[in-house]
Amino acid sequence: DGGITQSPKYLFRKEGQNVTLSCEQxxxxxxxxxxxxxxxxxxRLIYYSQIVNDFQKGDIAEGYSVSREKKESFPLxxxxxxxxxxxxxxxxxxxxxxxxxxxxxxFGDGTRLSIL
Amino acid sequence: GEDVEQSLFLSVREGDSSxxxxxxxxxxxxxxxxxxxxxxxxxxxxxxxxxxMDMKQDQRLTVLLNKKDKHLSLRIADTQxxxxxxxxxxxxxxxxxxxxxxxxxxxxxxx
Numbered sequence: 001d002g003g004i005t006q007s008p009k010y011l012f013r014k015e016g017q018n019v020t021l022s023c024e025q026x027x028x029x030x031x032x033x034x035x036x037x038x039x040x041x042x043x044r045l046i047y048y049s050q051i052v053n054d055f056q057k058g059d060i061a062e063g064y065s066v067s068r069e070k071k072e073s074f075p076l077x078x079x080x081x082x083x084x085x086x087x088x089x090x091x092x093x094x095x096x097x098x099x100x101x102x103x104x105x106x107f108g109d110g111t112r113l114s115i116l
Numbered sequence: 117g118e119d120v121e122q123s124l125f126l127s128v129r130e131g132d133s134s135x136x137x138x139x140x141x142x143x144x145x146x147x148x149x150x151x152x153x154x155x156x157x158x159x160x161x162x163x164x165x166x167x168x169m170d171m172k173q174d175q176r177l178t179v180l181l182n183k184k185d186k187h188l189s190l191r192i193a194d195t196q197x198x199x200x201x202x203x204x205x206x207x208x209x210x211x212x213x214x215x216x217x218x219x220x221x222x223x224x225x226x227x
Contacts, residue, residue: 004158033214042120043204107159112156
């Protein structure tokens, strides 16, 4: 079945350490997204990519980095510059273009990142 | 402003109807979506509506859109305990691929 796979489900980071969250999709979607979710808040966009080898900053990109070397993969690195990284991270993908069904975003099951 | 607003909490009894409301600010929105999030999980797309529609029905779900007031609602008929979750509305604006999400409404269904 097609879908989005995020790994790991739980991740712990030490102070000063970079960590990378994996996101893979087999939906043949061109666009991929990373969101951060804090308790009691909505989703905030970190980075998004509409095509391979291209990506744009979202609303809260500071302290994060991404790459898009393959259509299927959009890993997110949480760097040591991100001072408050504890959150639930969600990856999504969507088709692009002007299709008649609105190209909704489909989500993975998330990665919960905590600080040791 | 860019905010998409939702009430934080809704409590209903099993078998009743639930109505979750959302207001948005951008009149250029093209599609509006409703997502469901269960604890510790990602977001599941429930339904969506195109901005030139007033209503869309899909089994127990009815979406109403009032473009004049920029108001969107999701009605769940015969609400079940399994419907307990957080519900997010989201809008897609003209010319943009990304979505703007509301803060989410926590629905609690009691037996």
